[in-house]
Amino acid sequence: EAQVTQNPRYLITVTGKKLTVTCSQNMNHEYMSWYRQDPGLGLRQIYYSMNVEVTDKGDVPEGYKVSRKEKRNFPLILESPSPNQTSLYFCASINRAGTGELFFGEGSRLTVL
Amino acid sequence: KNEVEQSPQNLTAQEGEFITINCSYSVGISALHWLQQHPGGGIVSLFMLSSGKKKHGRLIATINIQEKHSSLHITASHPRDSAVYICAVDRGAQKLVFGQGTRLTINP
Numbered sequence: 001e002a003q004v005t006q007n008p009r010y011l012i013t014v015t016g017k018k019l020t021v022t023c024s025q026n027m028n029h030e031y032m033s034w035y036r037q038d039p040g041l042g043l044r045q046i047y048y049s050m051n052v053e054v055t056d057k058g059d060v061p062e063g064y065k066v067s068r069k070e071k072r073n074f075p076l077i078l079e080s081p082s083p084n085q086t087s088l089y090f091c092a093s094i095n096r097a098g099t100g101e102l103f104f105g106e107g108s109r110l111t112v113l
Numbered sequence: 114k115n116e117v118e119q120s121p122q123n124l125t126a127q128e129g130e131f132i133t134i135n136c137s138y139s140v141g142i143s144a145l146h147w148l149q150q151h152p153g154g155g156i157v158s159l160f161m162l163s164s165g166k167k168k169h170g171r172l173i174a175t176i177n178i179q180e181k182h183s184s185l186h187i188t189a190s191h192p193r194d195s196a197v198y199i200c201a202v203d204r205g206a207q208k209l210v211f212g213q214g215t216r217l218t219i220n221p
Contacts (some may be wrong), residue, residue, distance in 0.1 A: 033209070035211075040213075042199070042211045042212065042213045042214060043199065043201070043211040044211070045208060045209060045210075048208070058208065059208075059210075088154060090156060092156075099161065100144055100161040100163075100203075101158050101161055102146055102148065102158040102161070102201075103158065104148075104155070104156040104157070104158070106154070106155050107154040107155065107156075109154075
């Protein structure tokens, strides 16, 4: 089954404690991206990757890092989380070589105290 | 002004009604996506359009590139269609910009 898998789905942490949200896709898509969703602001792009070792900033990259060492994985790293990073995070991949369809992970709800 | 504007923000209708959700954008795009987000958060892709019209079951999506406008229609609406519908434009350079979403409630 084609899918994008995120972990953890829910996390409560404290300010400054480094965390990583993992994202993995099994469709061999080259393009992957991270978004955060906040009430009243909708979905906003954090980082995206067009291929292995190719990443670029989206609209709200501050406080986040990413890496793309292999095609299937695109982890989101919060080196020193702050309360303003409390949000619902989505990872997605796009079948750019085919239909252009977007595939989203189930979301990771992060709370930073 | 947001690059992508959806209307209405909220829509409540009775089962069986014909539903239209609109999306207007102000930038050049290579494609437009319609997404569905159910309570609980998961997001599902409904359509990807670069021109014309697409149909899938009771859902129809159209786009007018010259007018920078897209519509999502739902025929014979059902309570299970209740969700947030999100328009997203692909600006090229791999950047997506999302509308605020339209919260649709279909009452039995």
